[in-house]
Amino acid sequence: MPLYMDRHEIPEGVTAEHVAQMHQEDLKVQHLYGCKGMTYWCDEQRRTAFCLIEAPNKKALQDMHNHAHGEYPHSIIEVNETIVESFLGRIEDPEKSQNTELNIINDPAFRVLMVIETSNYLDRLEANQFTIFTQKFHNSVAKRLNKFNGRIIKKDNNNYLVSFKSVTDAVLCAQKIHFQFKYVTPKFDPSSRKLNIALSSGTPVTTKENIFEEAITLATRMCDIIKEPFVITNEVNALYESENRNATVDRASVRILRATDEKFLTQLMDFIEDKWHKSDFNVNYFSKALGYSKSQLNRKLKNLTGQSPNNFLKEFRLHKALKLLYKQHGNISEIAFESGFNSPAYFSKCFFEKYHILPSKYIQQHTI
Structure with a gap:
């Protein structure tokens, strides 16, 4: 059965004890929806809680929560049991303290x-x-x-x-x-x-x-x-x-x-990772798309990467091409075009200038 993790935003005034009570209410009705509540994490400071639940589908999970206490999750994702344990250290409720009726888990997932x-x-x-x-x-x-x-x-x-x-x-x-x-x-x-x-x-x-x-x-x-x-x-x-x-x-x-640099990095990479392989994608294109002038983009990129926009774009493509060559995802011509270069000859020239080795020689010496 699929394993899901959901996220709840905790209203002001709701404590870890309240969340523990809601978890108990889930366990009382879970069998009606074919679900199994594995455990949860509660973070009073950040006002969040996360439930780990086996369920036939997301709707069954939502219906169980609604029946138990009416608190719908804000987000639900399907997860892998081993990965969850690797990140968070457990996939079951921690052992309850002796002489306590309710197992209160004030354990952040942050x-x-x-x-x-x-x-x-x-x-x-x-x-x-x-x-x-x-x-x-x-x-x-x-x-x-x-x-x-x-x-x-x-x-x-x-x-x-x-x-x-x-x-x-x-x-x-x-x-x-x-x-x-x-x-x-x-x-x-x-x-x-x-x-x-x-x-x-x-x-x-x-x-x-x-x-x-x-x-x-x-x-x-x-x-x-x-x-x-x-x-x-x-x-x-x-x-x-x-x-x-x-x-x-x-x-x-x-x-x-800085927060502003983090925002710019996310905006930049979300856009460039979607467009980098297109041969008509150039600096003019993505400076306009991101809403910056050429000088603003140049200043921001140099601050983050030490490179001009043109060099950054070229080296980004070369690095992508290097990975493709290493993993043998096509021949040199195919990888050149796939990486946004207009010709294999120009690609080989740029590759040699950057890495001091021709793509053909690299394939011979360095591939798996």
């Missing part, structure tokens, strides 16, 4: 998410050197995550997605990983390895289709796009200062993304 990226599919070490680097890097990261209670959602040789309950743990862990990276990077060619870390935060259910999608998307874009190697959102910074009596992060090594 999390800080860390994205770590160390590779761009281009710089590859020799097999034995790559293995040594990989082992040292993963051992170092694992040690920091264990110390600061980070929950690994997914990882591969070069990337991590990690969930933290504590903002302070997330920030301190990221700082340690960033600092330690120089000690695991091969000394013979430190330029071949770069580390990007981003921290964002959010709740599991929003208007998006997937769990924590907004926070994951933002952190990933911060890693990919922002010129500084270590970036946190303004919300993460504010929460860190609040938890630590206004202690501040080291702004010399950490970029704090």
